[in-house]
Amino acid sequence: MDKKGVIWEELADFLLGGAILIAAIIFFIIMTGFTTEKESDYFEEEIIDVKDKELFISFLREEYTDDETFGDLLSEAVENSEKKTFIENFDMFLEEVYETKVCWKLYVGEEEWISKNICRTDIELLDSQIYVPTLNSYYKIRMNILGYAQ
Amino acid sequence: MNKKSKIYFTVLFMLLFVSVFIPYALNISFSKKGKFDKYIGESQLHLIKTYETGEVILFYIDQGARAALKQAISNLGLTQTDFNRQKINKTKKRLLPEFQNNFLKITDNFPETKIPIIIDEYEFNLKRKGNSVELLGKYSDILKLEIRTDNKIVFTEAEIIKGERLGYYLLNPSFRETVAIT
Incomplete structure (x- = not known):
């Protein structure tokens, strides 16, 4: 084989080897890498849900006085239907957390129980629910921070 | 395989890849969870x-x-x-x-x-x-x-x-x- 023939032979080998390698990589990426919009939305929603719940529970575990947490204050407020103290203190606490006033709603079961402040933005900051027990049953409490307040 | 047939094979292979393997992979990727049975991050x-x-x-x-x-x-x-x-x-x-x-x-x-x-x-x-x-x-x-x-x-x-x-x-x-x- 002459010199030119060797170069062509090398080039042909290189092209074939490279093509197979690139094809294999592309095939693998396509096989494993794609997620539909529905799937990625599902993951995003689930992660937001988990983060919101974690945040809500940590709010309720925050100390209100030496012996009481906001969770204790909330369950007392719900049980005694006396929401004034809870609203004032929790609103102040949320203002400290978000460094500005926020508009928020609290639902007991399906019923809207508290609605505090008027929103100026509609970027939802938190939406989560937990269970607060009573002796014979439990309350389903949903907290929704709808955005920053006016 | 001589150099001519190698080049023909490469071209043929790429055509086959574009027309058969890629659509097949896309179909699998979008219709099922693919090779790993679960979505990445599901567990x-x-x-x-x-x-x-x-x-x-x-x-x-x-x-x-x-x-x-x-x-x-x-x-x-x-x-x-x-x-x-x-x-x-x-x-x-x-x-x-x-x-x-x-x-x-x-x-x-x-x-x-x-x-x-x-x-x-x-x-x-x-x-x-x-x-x-x-x-x-x-x-x-x-x-x-x-x-x-x-x-x-x-x-x-x-x-x-x-x-x-x-x-x-x-x-x-x-x-x-x-x-x-x-």
Whole structure:
């Protein structure tokens, strides 16, 4: 084989080897890498849900006085239907957390129980629910921070 | 294979790849979960969700212990004097059974499934703190919460429900509750 023939032979080998390698990589990426919009939305929603719940529970575990947490204050407020103290203190606490006033709603079961402040933005900051027990049953409490307040 | 046929083969291979393999891979990728059977991150998501459920349960237990203690104090009509150093042991003997009854009732009422608390696994310590009383419940065992793909809340002691189980998440339902007394 002459010199030119060797170069062509090398080039042909290189092209074939490279093509197979690139094809294999592309095939693998396509096989494993794609997620539909529905799937990625599902993951995003689930992660937001988990983060919101974690945040809500940590709010309720925050100390209100030496012996009481906001969770204790909330369950007392719900049980005694006396929401004034809870609203004032929790609103102040949320203002400290978000460094500005926020508009928020609290639902007991399906019923809207508290609605505090008027929103100026509609970027939802938190939406989560937990269970607060009573002796014979439990309350389903949903907290929704709808955005920053006016 | 000579150089000419190698070049023809390469061109043919690329054509085949574009017209057959890529559509096949796209079809698999969009229609099924692909080679790994689960979406990337799906198992982690179930683990995080179980952790979230665990936090909800622990919060419920904390609040439940507090409600049970308040109710027990109220039912027995206990006041600050009952928690004096001289009387506290006697008070503890009266208070704990009442508290335990209330607490078990509350843990049985948890939505979806009852929390399989074994009350004898608790070691209780009652003490007075100023105008309040503190109850420490130290649980010597653990609760095993299943990490499940169907997101059902299942403790291992509970009835086995069909569905894939990825592992266990361990919870310790110990608590420390302080309640004001009059």
